[in-house]
Amino acid sequence: MTIDFHNPDYYTNRELSWFDFNFRCLEEARDKNNPLLERLRFLGITQSNVDEFFSVRVASVAKLVDVNYDKPDAAGMTPREQLIAIHEKAHQQVSQQYSTLKRSLLPLLADINVHLLRPEDLTPKQTEYIEKYFNDELYPALTPMAVDTSRPFPFIGSNTLNIALRVNKRGHTTEQQFATLQVPDVFSRVVSLPDAENDFILLDDIIKQYIGRLFINYDVQEAATYRVLRDMDLDVADEDTSDLLKEVQQQLKQREHGPVMRLEVAKKMSKKLRHKLAESLDVPEFAVYDIPGPIDLTFCNEMAKKVTGHDDLNYPPFKSYQNPALDSHHNIFDTIRQRDYIMQHPYDSFNPVTELIHQAAIDPDVLAIKMTLYRVSGNSPIIKDLGTAAENGKQVTVLLEVKARFDEEHNVHWARTLEKKGCHVIYGLMGLKTHCKLALVVRREEDGIRRYMHMGTGNYNDVTARFYTDLSLLTANTEMGIDASNIFNMLSGFSEPPYFHLLHISPNGIRDFLTEKIHNEIKNAKAGLSAHIWMKMNSLSDADMIAELYEASAAGVKVDLLVRGICCLNVGIKGVSENITVHSIVGRFLEHSRIYCFENQGDEQVYLSSADLMTRNLNRRVELLFPVMQPDTRERVITIFKTLWADNVKTRCLLPDGVYKHVGHRGTEPHNAQREFIRGAEIKVMADQEARAKDLEASSHQFQPLMSPHNQPEPFSDENKED
Template sequence: MSEKQKLDSPKFYTNRELSWIAFNDRVLEEARDADNPLFERVSFLAITQSNLDEFFNVRVASLRKMVSVKYSEPDAAGMTPKEQLKAISKRVHAMVAKQYRTLTRSLLPSLRHRKIYLRTPEELTEAQRDFIGDYFHQEVFPILTPMAVDASRPFPFLSDGSMNMAVRLARPDGDGKHHDEFATVQIPGGVPRVIHLPGGDEFIMLEDVIRTFVNELFIGSTIKETATFRVTRDMGLDVDEADASDLIKEVQSQLKKRERGRVMRLEVDAGMGKRLVRYLTKQMRIDSDDVYPINGPIDLTFLKQIIKRVQPDPDAVYPEHTPYLNPVLQNQNIFDTIRQQDVFVHLPYDSFAPVTEFIHQAAGDPEVLAVKMTLYRVSSQSPIIKYLKQAANNGKQVTVLVELKARFDEENNVHWARELEEAGCHVIYGLVGLKTHCKLTLVVRRDEDGLRRYMHMATGNYNDVTARLYTDMGLFTCNTEIGIDASSIFNMLSGFSEPPFFHKLSISPDGIKDFLSDQIDAEIKEARAGRKAIIWMKMNSLSNPHMIRKLYEASAAGVQVNLLIRGICDLKVGIPGVSDNISVHSIVGRFLEHSRIYYFYAGGEEHVYLSSADLMTRNLKRRVEILFPILQDNIRVHLLQIFDLMWSDNVKTRVLQPDDTWKLVDGRGHPRLDVQEYFVEHAAAMNQELLPVPESTPAVTNDGQGMRFTPLQSPDDPGLGKAGTRV
């Protein structure tokens, strides 16, 4: 057996879908952690629901399509699509039970302790019963439509995520006999699902109100059973770009079609009778494994409605966070600043304002000739869009790549594409068969010494909302070679250009995979020569078999590999002779870890790169992504500090075990370090100018053994981001 065949063995890989479920369980653990503020725990539980919804919309749907066409090839872990679906059902059923134990045994009692109540109809006072009666008849009854099912009226279509009530009733016939009938009532989406009752912070679910008065919808019949249920459908978007003469119209057409996708999951009240369950299962054309009995209100995202309508105690939420805005980026020409040196921004601890200001100043600067930008996800009221339109109105040449296929942002992006076109921007939609996921802005400006390219490159989206919730990193630079590469990328995206090479940037498809493979090979060579060899990587997900195999090769050669992975990790640790030099940490906390860092010791030269790409096959093979180097020493050192601090986190870090479980790191005997909390507090101190300005910036000695700091350079260097990060 060859070395490659050995490292391709299924026993060395974890199934991607099961690894994702393990990630969602780590999110669920945050809901169960009593050290977290109560409202944040409630929010974490709601997030596990929305995560699962999307998982069924996309991942489970994809596996079902494979099964339907009799595709039976196993994945890297040796599991066929049918086997994966079976394992998913088992794991998710267990997770759902854990979600509702968390709700009923922990969170609802904790809310009640703070005098926040979710009431059932039986618990209402007389005044509250009168209130829901009036509410039902005035606000709800007029918009309800009971849908009977019989020979002349087929089972109604139920949209993805909609809440419905199944009703089993008895109707008299002309002979006085009663016959069982079935009907549905959709819980209206235009009415708040959580109703605020009089008498304090007390609430009742809309479906409970409807159930109380449901007999008024079926006058002359006897209600025998009512139970709520919810369907989750295939929400994948199947766009045939090769045959689409107008991509934007094709995407709009597919958005309408996917609303009628096949049912992937049926959630039902745990008390629903077997007869009703069988009936719904048959109508949905699903198996019993796809039915999820729910011991509580279906769809836990309702919890966010409660906490949004209650004034929280200060200890019930995370303290307010104000990002730090580097003084060098305030009240001056941003292009002058970037010309002096590169500038690094670490979100959400640093402000996103410089990114929007970069576009804003470009729009109004008479010396700016062109603005080019990629947009993957933007907010519904994006200031970026506003400034791009201003730039076009001011006569700049504005080219914007809008990725119409950004999952679940398609409709929003179609809207923005239309607006930008109407404002005079050149809007392009990328390359056939590829999503454009890179985050890149290029501004061409006429300086005193000639034309110069100014760039912003980032690991995250140009979204001012998620910039407050996701940890991402960005770099402003006017490096000449990077500028040439950036122009080549836009020429490739907008025309038929095929650059023969890139000077500083690496581009997917394939380019990032090949580049990182070469860097790993260089570390392997160093290790085999008996020299120090270290790889540090931070990403959202690791699932590409080629990259996992390369990391196994590195570990087997003696390279120390430290991986920070938020979500999916198909790599296994602790395999003797294969992965015993690999450690994997995962941080799940207040902010969603979204940045991607790739570091190689490189014989002491210490190469550091940021990227829009995770090490997943889709990022490396089916998307346009960029990986860019950090060339300025102080920023490079600062990034290594950030990684080292994150690796030393002993509050929110979970460590991957050889049996594929994740365990909280043992922080006993060590000072407490919640790294996200540390960065928030440091930003606050810098905002208030409470931190003394140190004489030098502490730098990390990168031996992979934890934090060791030595003085390096002045913290006043604007490229450092937050001057003088100190541990």
Template sequence: MSGKRNYNDPNYYTNRELSWLAFNDRVLEESRDKLNPLLERLKFLGITQNNLDEFFMVRVASLAKLAAVDYPKPDASGMTAEEQLRAVNKQAHEMLVKQYNTLNRSLLPAIVSENIFLKSIDDLTDAQFQFIKGYFHDELYPVLTPMADDSSRPFPFIANDTLNLAIQLVQADDPDTKLYATLQIPDVFPRVVRLPGEENSFILLEDIIKAFVGQLFVNYQVTESAVFRVIRDMDLDVAEEDTSDLLKEVQQQLKLREHGNVIRLEIENTISKKALKRLTKQLSIPDYAVYETSGPVDLTFLNKLASAVVNHPELKYPKFTAYQAKALDHNHNIFDAIRSHDWLMQHPYDKFDAVVEFIRQASVDPDTLAIKMTLYRVSGDSPIIRYLGRAAQNGKQVTVLVEVKARFDEQNNVHWAKQLEKMGCHVIYGLIGLKTHCKLSLVVRREQGDIRRYMHMGTGNYNDVTAHFYTDMGIFTANNDMGIDATNIFNMLSGYSKPPYFHQLHISPKGIREFIDDKLDQAIALAKQGKPVTIRMKMNSLSDQKMIAHLYRASHAGVKIHLIIRGICCLKVGIEGISDNITVHSIVGRFLEHSRIYIFDFNGQRTTYLASADLMTRNLNRRVELLFPINQSDLEEQANQIYDTMWNDNLKTRVLTPDDTYRRVDRRGLTALDAQAYFAEAASAKVARDQHLEAAAKPTEFQPMLSPENQPNPLNYDDGSDPD
């Protein structure tokens, strides 16, 4: 290649949506991997369905809206919205075939071999049939509401992500006239129903209803019924510049969102062509958005099925014990611990309890003056929310930024915003036009007449539930410069403040892009001087075109770039003179890799950072994000060892190849390494070590020997003592 290189050439980029589907295919591979425990494989298949649902609700819905107005601008890979929409649906259809082949040919036969049964009506014993008959009449029948569809009664509204029956029937005295109705499968009942007579025998709720649905239509005969569901456009469209009350606007948009356009129809492939044609017409959906399944619609039920199985621990991941340093638990003053030195945590291998404890102790600490915190996604019963409320009631100044635009958590976050206000907290909703995605908490204390700031900064949400299965990292620090920066960030979020600079923290929008661009420029300059330069990054997604072009320039200059990217990667590897110094790994395993790590090794000088941000345009341009350094040398070394362990993983890693596919590591001659299993085992070992040291530290109790006549007789209860 000669002359000036065009790093923005569309041939150098992979389409974002197709890259996401490739990620979901890697998840699907885990459901096919026999090295994984069987029930975990069921869960992986269920996860692929849940992933697809959210993908269609937001990303495909967005493409459909752009295609509908013939939006002409292509993406970085040169594809128009219409081309992307067609390509995505084509690939999603291929994935559907692979999903149901995995279910029918591999997973269902495998669970039967373990005496776990997902039964159809024809497989039931007489006792089980009588059970479901009674269940239908006693429980289901009073709740079911069939909806006729004829000239006097219009086709009913089908809610997003609900299971329904498409029913065809005839009147007893007029068998040639086809009639139609729909019936929503009620979601107030468990979809996976346990059957009597066998320990692990189940049937799906819709199969029970289908078996007896004719009893809802007296004097009519049901000739056909098929389960279906629709996925609608669920993207939230909040015009923040036009509203004075963001909370009310979000609530209004949540109501409107429920009636978004249908983006995808899934239906059992047993439906007749005539009934299907009628249904697609009523739903106004094109043929390419119809997905006919060769098994149960909506495979997310597999998660519930796997959880319902009893007495098979060997078919699940082995349990491990997460570690928590004693200095960070409820028996110790956490502020003393943080003041003594910084602390680095890697969840879920380190307990999230320490983060909750940080807020709990601040809420009751007499020296705490103020707590400031950002909340993007919290659990449905968040202890952090409770402690923030307690702090306000204890007279602390509590300021909480609740991001009410966090996708699919809007309703939950609106609820918590109201609750926090009721408890006396000052609640803010961020900046107009931006989502606040940074993970930051600040506790301000008065100590011996001086003000001291304590901070927690993380890569993941303050969510005590997802912290058990998302891998994230965070630090506790009392660093004064960072504390000043954190105060300025909260002033920026809550008021009219534009700090001219930050001491150590880097903030998006703009700040993180500028910082990484500057680092890449430094790397390029050093590499051109022949100095050794390596950049290592870990993130969820890489899609920003400008950032990828800059990585290409660095690679061309000779910078070695190692990337661990779980999901979307629009960068291509192996392009001669462009990306031949870039290697991309992806880890899909037991836990969802969510941490973001940025390491720059320039001629032997290394700096290490954690961040809330991926290298996506939305994170760099349209969100408030945080990137922060690990200053303490031992913690920096620990973070680098964590990265290196993940980089050397050869069981769960896939390597991106020049043909845009991901392939497993060639393990010939290598010792097997599953990084997540390694971290879990190390955490359990640390817990066991601490328990051993604690037991060894206990003083030995010496008891004087009694004379024979004073020795207790363990078999003589005549003294009135209780033997129990």
């Protein structure tokens, strides 16, 4: 019997699977084993996740509904059905978020004398403080906007906090009028109060307490907070524009005025005010959210940062391991020329990556540096060193993706900065986003030209490298170097190499290569040989790749998948996915690395990639997949995967009913993979420190002056100048 591996019953809708992921984040806010302030941060993370989801993904679905597009997705849901289901899930999640805040986190914080207060809860001294703060700081910055026949409803920016008001002229109680006021985002949302170490109040509560002072000779009947999330998806038709940079800048201006995807209003807001907002902002009822608490929970992260005297309620700090051979005291090119290096961030320091670019910028033997940049930090050392390299006369070529979502404006700025320094900057490719992570350094050496490379699964961002888990490869492999040169020639000019030696790129190349590897495991399974596939990624949503994995499972291939976020594959389908197991880890660090491994009859083949198994990554982005070939580095990646797979503390396992359930460790030893990696890094740091201490001790004995302690010269006497 032929199995239709594309049967819609075998798939989960992508958007609904995303809600399952965000609920796993919410579970971390509820987990009593997490430090309390970290639980508060996780609650804030669930809000920022929702905000981006509505501004991009829900906006995309809404556009399809607007044009009456009714083709179902892989799970058989039309865009209209998806939109309705999304809002149903989102309303449920709001209830869960605020239940977590009010019933769990705030009471626990109160137990340790950390309070989020309302104006009526304040001491006289605190009341005096917020009144003075309002008069001296806030009042001059506030701008009430009246709405009447001569003044239309003002534009409300996406993700801004606002206060809607009903007012009437004093003595005219029946003639109510409407006004709105934006809460200025130049002030901290969480305000620390005097009279107690950890008493806080929200900025919007202060403003509402004294808002009547903005309406002289008027009475405020109602003041309630609200917020909108707009369509913020950038739609750059770069195949139709001759200047991508200008087009992106123009689209950024237009994006701010996209249609409203979600309207959040205070639950206590009157029906009259609620209706006024929904009508003025053109929001359907199902997209209006009654919020039973402070709107916009991202304030939780700010509050957690301001709590003092409770360091024990944060994750304990740890120091990343810095391989001495890759630090600034060594010539990094001499080091990489000897062997490949795998680094696992944040447990391994990101410094060697920035050090590679830094040394390349000042090394007189370096001829050229070529890099792809997708997201960089606000004070990126890599950007500075690329500028220095260009000023030092080196050929510097940077593909800086100006279409990187929500980093567009940031990247436009860096593109201009690099151009002024003399770098050749490519802003992206027509119709594609360049998402691969590749750096190539070309160096003249005694035996000829040599290429040094960094390839990774994560961005060249020294800040996110501290809390995103990613893998990096440093290598001088000749064949990879030739491939890397060909990739940059494709990106910067007109070149179509007939083949690559070891590297694989998307569009299409990664899909074809992984499909070939899956089919090889299927062939081995059918021949009665052991067959196993290990994969780790952020998201799995491409229907064709899922169908390939279903086919492998049906043939007897064991498939182990670590999928942090979206997973449209279903497990436990008889004859289809009985050999597939899906784990998801949500913990202290964001699991961001992509690993693709194949048993290959006992000779394991290991690959790392910038690409998830999503249609956009495989079809519409420039992505990179590269092998890990050196035996010890290959074994390390396999060990990393196995350690993650053995996690029974932060792992949820996907069940046949679509529910994610904690693996659990009752009766067994608990294994928290991220903690084990931290411990491994700490052990290496301590071992390195001990080795250095022994070296210093040996060196001090070796050069001990031949004199007694009593007649040694003073440390800075003239006799020691030569030293």
